Amino acid sequence: MTAGTATTGRTAGLHAGLRARVARWPRSAVFYGIVTAIGAVVVGEWLHVSPPAAYGLCSACHGRDLADWIVNHVEGKRLFITAAGAGATPLLTVVGLVIGAFAAAKRNGEFGSINIGGNLRQFGFGAVVMGAALFVGGCPTRIIIRTGYGDLAGLLALGGVAAGIVIATLGMRAVARR
Protein backbone atom coordinates (compact mmCIF):
# COMPACT_ATOMS: atom_id res chain seq x y z
CA MET A 1 0.00 0.00 0.00
CA THR A 2 2.84 2.32 0.83
CA ALA A 3 4.51 1.49 -2.48
CA GLY A 4 1.20 2.01 -4.24
CA THR A 5 0.68 5.47 -2.76
CA ALA A 6 4.28 6.38 -3.50
CA THR A 7 3.86 5.37 -7.13
CA THR A 8 0.57 7.25 -7.44
CA GLY A 9 2.15 10.30 -5.88
CA ARG A 10 5.05 10.12 -8.28
CA THR A 11 2.76 9.71 -11.29
CA ALA A 12 0.64 12.63 -10.16
CA GLY A 13 3.77 14.72 -9.72
CA LEU A 14 4.95 13.69 -13.17
CA HIS A 15 1.58 14.62 -14.65
CA ALA A 16 1.59 17.97 -12.86
CA GLY A 17 5.11 18.66 -14.10
CA LEU A 18 4.17 17.70 -17.64
CA ARG A 19 1.06 19.85 -17.50
CA ALA A 20 3.08 22.81 -16.21
CA ARG A 21 5.57 22.32 -19.01
CA VAL A 22 2.84 22.08 -21.67
CA ALA A 23 1.17 25.16 -20.22
CA ARG A 24 4.42 27.07 -20.76
CA TRP A 25 4.63 26.11 -24.46
CA PRO A 26 2.55 29.07 -25.73
CA ARG A 27 5.15 31.37 -24.16
CA SER A 28 7.84 29.88 -26.39
CA ALA A 29 8.74 31.58 -29.68
CA VAL A 30 9.87 28.23 -31.11
CA PHE A 31 6.44 26.71 -30.42
CA TYR A 32 4.85 29.72 -32.13
CA GLY A 33 7.09 29.20 -35.16
CA ILE A 34 6.27 25.50 -35.48
CA VAL A 35 2.49 25.92 -35.04
CA THR A 36 2.35 28.95 -37.35
CA ALA A 37 4.31 27.27 -40.14
CA ILE A 38 2.27 24.05 -40.00
CA GLY A 39 -0.98 26.03 -39.87
CA ALA A 40 0.05 28.21 -42.81
CA VAL A 41 1.01 25.19 -44.91
CA VAL A 42 -2.19 23.25 -44.08
CA VAL A 43 -4.43 26.26 -44.76
CA GLY A 44 -2.57 27.13 -47.95
CA GLU A 45 -2.36 23.63 -49.42
CA TRP A 46 -5.64 22.02 -48.38
CA LEU A 47 -8.09 24.67 -47.21
CA HIS A 48 -8.37 26.75 -50.40
CA VAL A 49 -6.29 29.77 -49.37
CA SER A 50 -4.09 28.94 -52.30
CA PRO A 51 -3.90 30.35 -55.82
CA PRO A 52 -0.74 32.33 -55.10
CA ALA A 53 1.64 29.69 -53.73
CA ALA A 54 2.53 29.74 -50.02
CA TYR A 55 -0.34 32.12 -49.22
CA GLY A 56 -1.49 30.57 -45.96
CA LEU A 57 -0.58 33.44 -43.63
CA CYS A 58 0.26 37.04 -44.46
CA SER A 59 -0.82 40.11 -42.56
CA ALA A 60 -0.16 42.51 -45.45
CA CYS A 61 -1.59 40.52 -48.39
CA HIS A 62 -4.62 39.21 -46.50
CA GLY A 63 -5.21 42.70 -45.14
CA ARG A 64 -5.03 44.07 -48.69
CA ASP A 65 -7.46 41.39 -49.88
CA LEU A 66 -9.91 42.22 -47.09
CA ALA A 67 -9.68 46.00 -47.59
CA ASP A 68 -10.05 45.71 -51.38
CA TRP A 69 -12.90 43.19 -51.01
CA ILE A 70 -14.78 45.68 -48.84
CA VAL A 71 -14.09 48.57 -51.25
CA ASN A 72 -15.15 46.43 -54.23
CA HIS A 73 -18.38 45.34 -52.58
CA VAL A 74 -19.32 48.72 -51.12
CA GLU A 75 -18.13 51.08 -53.84
CA GLY A 76 -18.50 48.67 -56.77
CA LYS A 77 -14.89 49.08 -57.89
CA ARG A 78 -12.65 46.44 -59.42
CA LEU A 79 -9.49 46.58 -57.35
CA PHE A 80 -7.02 43.71 -57.50
CA ILE A 81 -7.68 40.78 -55.15
CA THR A 82 -5.77 37.50 -55.30
CA ALA A 83 -7.83 34.47 -56.33
CA ALA A 84 -7.74 33.16 -52.75
CA GLY A 85 -9.52 36.21 -51.35
CA ALA A 86 -11.88 36.93 -54.25
CA GLY A 87 -14.68 34.56 -53.23
CA ALA A 88 -18.15 35.42 -51.99
CA THR A 89 -16.69 35.90 -48.49
CA PRO A 90 -13.30 37.56 -47.76
CA LEU A 91 -10.22 36.28 -45.96
CA LEU A 92 -10.46 37.14 -42.27
CA THR A 93 -6.92 36.38 -41.10
CA VAL A 94 -6.24 39.90 -39.84
CA VAL A 95 -9.54 40.02 -37.93
CA GLY A 96 -8.68 36.67 -36.36
CA LEU A 97 -5.23 37.97 -35.38
CA VAL A 98 -6.65 40.96 -33.51
CA ILE A 99 -9.41 38.92 -31.82
CA GLY A 100 -6.99 36.12 -30.88
CA ALA A 101 -4.52 38.57 -29.37
CA PHE A 102 -7.37 40.33 -27.54
CA ALA A 103 -8.58 37.02 -26.10
CA ALA A 104 -5.06 36.08 -24.99
CA ALA A 105 -4.46 39.48 -23.41
CA LYS A 106 -7.85 39.45 -21.63
CA ARG A 107 -7.40 35.90 -20.38
CA ASN A 108 -3.99 36.66 -18.89
CA GLY A 109 -4.75 40.11 -17.56
CA GLU A 110 -2.43 41.90 -19.97
CA PHE A 111 -5.09 43.93 -21.76
CA GLY A 112 -4.88 47.67 -21.31
CA SER A 113 -5.16 50.73 -23.49
CA ILE A 114 -1.64 52.14 -23.62
CA ASN A 115 -0.86 55.33 -25.47
CA ILE A 116 2.85 56.07 -25.70
CA GLY A 117 2.43 58.87 -28.24
CA GLY A 118 3.89 59.23 -31.71
CA ASN A 119 0.65 58.08 -33.30
CA LEU A 120 0.95 60.26 -36.41
CA ARG A 121 4.45 58.87 -36.98
CA GLN A 122 3.13 55.32 -36.60
CA PHE A 123 0.42 56.16 -39.16
CA GLY A 124 3.13 57.15 -41.67
CA PHE A 125 5.23 54.08 -40.86
CA GLY A 126 2.18 51.89 -41.40
CA ALA A 127 1.60 53.38 -44.84
CA VAL A 128 5.25 52.94 -45.90
CA VAL A 129 5.43 49.40 -44.51
CA MET A 130 2.27 48.35 -46.36
CA GLY A 131 3.52 49.85 -49.63
CA ALA A 132 6.90 48.13 -49.33
CA ALA A 133 5.32 44.84 -48.23
CA LEU A 134 2.93 44.76 -51.19
CA PHE A 135 5.83 45.68 -53.48
CA VAL A 136 8.02 42.75 -52.39
CA GLY A 137 5.03 40.40 -52.07
CA GLY A 138 4.34 39.83 -48.41
CA CYS A 139 4.84 40.85 -44.81
CA PRO A 140 8.05 39.57 -43.11
CA THR A 141 6.20 36.50 -41.80
CA ARG A 142 5.06 35.49 -45.28
CA ILE A 143 8.52 36.22 -46.67
CA ILE A 144 9.90 33.61 -44.24
CA ILE A 145 7.15 31.13 -45.21
CA ARG A 146 7.81 31.78 -48.91
CA THR A 147 11.51 31.14 -48.39
CA GLY A 148 10.58 27.81 -46.81
CA TYR A 149 8.46 27.09 -49.89
CA GLY A 150 11.57 27.44 -52.06
CA ASP A 151 10.81 30.89 -53.47
CA LEU A 152 13.98 32.59 -54.76
CA ALA A 153 12.36 36.04 -54.72
CA GLY A 154 11.32 35.33 -51.12
CA LEU A 155 14.89 34.44 -50.20
CA LEU A 156 16.11 37.67 -51.79
CA ALA A 157 13.45 39.66 -49.92
CA LEU A 158 14.39 37.91 -46.66
CA GLY A 159 18.00 38.99 -47.13
CA GLY A 160 16.87 42.53 -47.89
CA VAL A 161 14.63 42.70 -44.81
CA ALA A 162 17.47 41.39 -42.64
CA ALA A 163 19.79 44.06 -44.06
CA GLY A 164 17.14 46.72 -43.43
CA ILE A 165 16.66 45.60 -39.82
CA VAL A 166 20.41 45.73 -39.15
CA ILE A 167 20.72 49.17 -40.79
CA ALA A 168 17.76 50.59 -38.84
CA THR A 169 18.83 49.05 -35.51
CA LEU A 170 22.42 50.26 -35.76
CA GLY A 171 21.19 53.66 -36.96
CA MET A 172 18.78 54.01 -34.03
CA ARG A 173 21.53 52.99 -31.60
CA ALA A 174 23.94 55.51 -33.14
CA VAL A 175 21.33 58.28 -32.84
CA ALA A 176 20.54 57.28 -29.25
CA ARG A 177 24.22 57.31 -28.26
CA ARG A 178 24.97 60.69 -29.77
Add this chain to the structure above:
Amino acid sequence: MIATFASLGLGLVVGYLGQRSRMCSIGGLRDFVLVRDTGLLKGAGALLVTAWVAFAVARIIHGTGHGLIAAGTTPSGLRAVVAIALGAIVLGIFATLSGACPLRQHVLAGQGRVGAWSFLAGFYLMAVVYTSWIEPSIGTWVL
Protein backbone atom coordinates in the same frame (compact mmCIF):
# COMPACT_ATOMS: atom_id res chain seq x y z
CA MET B 1 -16.42 29.97 -47.63
CA ILE B 2 -13.91 27.36 -46.47
CA ALA B 3 -11.08 29.86 -47.03
CA THR B 4 -12.86 32.44 -44.87
CA PHE B 5 -13.24 30.12 -41.89
CA ALA B 6 -9.80 28.58 -42.35
CA SER B 7 -8.10 31.98 -42.42
CA LEU B 8 -10.17 33.20 -39.45
CA GLY B 9 -9.24 30.10 -37.45
CA LEU B 10 -5.55 30.35 -38.31
CA GLY B 11 -5.64 34.05 -37.43
CA LEU B 12 -7.17 33.30 -34.02
CA VAL B 13 -4.53 30.66 -33.22
CA VAL B 14 -1.60 32.76 -34.45
CA GLY B 15 -2.93 35.86 -32.69
CA TYR B 16 -3.28 33.98 -29.40
CA LEU B 17 0.19 32.42 -29.60
CA GLY B 18 1.69 35.67 -30.88
CA GLN B 19 0.37 37.52 -27.84
CA ARG B 20 1.68 34.88 -25.43
CA SER B 21 5.12 34.47 -27.01
CA ARG B 22 5.61 38.16 -27.98
CA MET B 23 6.88 36.79 -31.27
CA CYS B 24 7.85 39.25 -34.00
CA SER B 25 9.57 38.28 -37.20
CA ILE B 26 11.77 41.39 -37.25
CA GLY B 27 12.23 41.58 -33.47
CA GLY B 28 14.44 38.49 -33.50
CA LEU B 29 17.22 40.04 -35.52
CA ARG B 30 16.76 43.43 -33.81
CA ASP B 31 17.18 41.91 -30.34
CA PHE B 32 20.18 39.92 -31.54
CA VAL B 33 21.90 43.02 -32.95
CA LEU B 34 21.12 45.11 -29.88
CA VAL B 35 21.57 42.79 -26.89
CA ARG B 36 22.58 39.40 -28.38
CA ASP B 37 19.26 37.88 -27.26
CA THR B 38 18.41 34.90 -29.48
CA GLY B 39 14.97 33.99 -28.07
CA LEU B 40 12.87 35.51 -30.84
CA LEU B 41 15.45 34.69 -33.52
CA LYS B 42 15.01 31.01 -32.64
CA GLY B 43 11.27 31.46 -33.27
CA ALA B 44 11.94 32.90 -36.74
CA GLY B 45 14.34 30.04 -37.43
CA ALA B 46 11.73 27.50 -36.29
CA LEU B 47 9.17 29.16 -38.59
CA LEU B 48 11.54 28.90 -41.56
CA VAL B 49 12.65 25.31 -40.92
CA THR B 50 9.13 24.04 -40.16
CA ALA B 51 7.72 25.73 -43.27
CA TRP B 52 10.47 24.13 -45.35
CA VAL B 53 9.80 20.65 -43.95
CA ALA B 54 6.00 21.03 -44.09
CA PHE B 55 6.04 22.16 -47.72
CA ALA B 56 8.27 19.19 -48.59
CA VAL B 57 5.78 16.85 -46.86
CA ALA B 58 2.88 18.53 -48.69
CA ARG B 59 4.64 17.99 -52.03
CA ILE B 60 5.16 14.31 -51.21
CA ILE B 61 1.46 13.92 -50.27
CA HIS B 62 0.34 15.76 -53.43
CA GLY B 63 2.82 13.73 -55.48
CA THR B 64 4.04 16.86 -57.26
CA GLY B 65 7.62 17.68 -58.15
CA HIS B 66 10.20 17.91 -55.44
CA GLY B 67 12.63 20.60 -56.53
CA LEU B 68 14.46 22.68 -53.96
CA ILE B 69 13.49 25.89 -55.78
CA ALA B 70 9.82 26.37 -56.67
CA ALA B 71 9.05 26.93 -60.34
CA GLY B 72 8.21 30.44 -61.50
CA THR B 73 9.72 32.28 -58.56
CA THR B 74 13.03 33.36 -60.07
CA PRO B 75 13.25 37.16 -60.51
CA SER B 76 13.17 37.96 -64.22
CA GLY B 77 16.29 40.10 -64.40
CA LEU B 78 18.68 42.49 -62.74
CA ARG B 79 16.02 45.21 -62.59
CA ALA B 80 13.65 42.90 -60.68
CA VAL B 81 16.42 41.77 -58.31
CA VAL B 82 17.36 45.37 -57.49
CA ALA B 83 13.69 46.35 -57.06
CA ILE B 84 12.93 43.47 -54.68
CA ALA B 85 16.12 44.03 -52.67
CA LEU B 86 15.50 47.78 -52.33
CA GLY B 87 11.82 47.27 -51.47
CA ALA B 88 12.75 44.69 -48.84
CA ILE B 89 15.40 46.99 -47.32
CA VAL B 90 12.82 49.79 -47.08
CA LEU B 91 10.37 47.32 -45.51
CA GLY B 92 12.96 46.21 -42.95
CA ILE B 93 14.00 49.75 -42.04
CA PHE B 94 10.49 51.14 -41.58
CA ALA B 95 9.15 48.05 -39.83
CA THR B 96 12.05 48.31 -37.35
CA LEU B 97 11.45 52.04 -36.85
CA SER B 98 7.75 51.41 -36.16
CA GLY B 99 8.84 48.90 -33.52
CA ALA B 100 7.33 45.64 -34.76
CA CYS B 101 6.51 43.65 -37.87
CA PRO B 102 2.98 44.05 -39.33
CA LEU B 103 1.76 40.80 -37.76
CA ARG B 104 2.98 41.89 -34.33
CA GLN B 105 1.27 45.26 -34.83
CA HIS B 106 -2.05 43.41 -35.22
CA VAL B 107 -1.31 41.54 -31.99
CA LEU B 108 -0.39 44.79 -30.19
CA ALA B 109 -3.61 46.35 -31.48
CA GLY B 110 -5.57 43.47 -29.97
CA GLN B 111 -3.65 44.02 -26.75
CA GLY B 112 -4.80 47.64 -26.60
CA ARG B 113 -1.81 49.63 -27.88
CA VAL B 114 -3.05 52.90 -29.40
CA GLY B 115 0.05 53.35 -31.58
CA ALA B 116 -0.61 49.98 -33.20
CA TRP B 117 -4.14 51.07 -34.14
CA SER B 118 -2.81 54.20 -35.85
CA PHE B 119 -0.20 52.00 -37.57
CA LEU B 120 -3.03 49.80 -38.86
CA ALA B 121 -4.99 52.85 -40.04
CA GLY B 122 -2.08 53.90 -42.25
CA PHE B 123 -1.56 50.27 -43.22
CA TYR B 124 -5.05 49.68 -44.62
CA LEU B 125 -5.33 53.14 -46.14
CA MET B 126 -2.12 52.43 -48.05
CA ALA B 127 -3.44 49.01 -49.13
CA VAL B 128 -6.33 50.65 -50.99
CA VAL B 129 -4.13 53.50 -52.28
CA TYR B 130 -1.51 51.02 -53.52
CA THR B 131 -3.91 48.78 -55.43
CA SER B 132 -5.89 51.76 -56.77
CA TRP B 133 -3.10 53.96 -58.10
CA ILE B 134 0.44 52.70 -57.52
CA GLU B 135 0.12 49.09 -58.71
CA PRO B 136 -1.59 49.93 -62.05
CA SER B 137 1.13 52.43 -62.87
CA ILE B 138 4.14 50.18 -62.09
CA GLY B 139 2.50 46.99 -63.36
CA THR B 140 3.58 43.53 -62.32
CA TRP B 141 7.10 43.66 -63.72
CA VAL B 142 8.66 42.93 -60.33
CA LEU B 143 8.67 39.15 -60.70
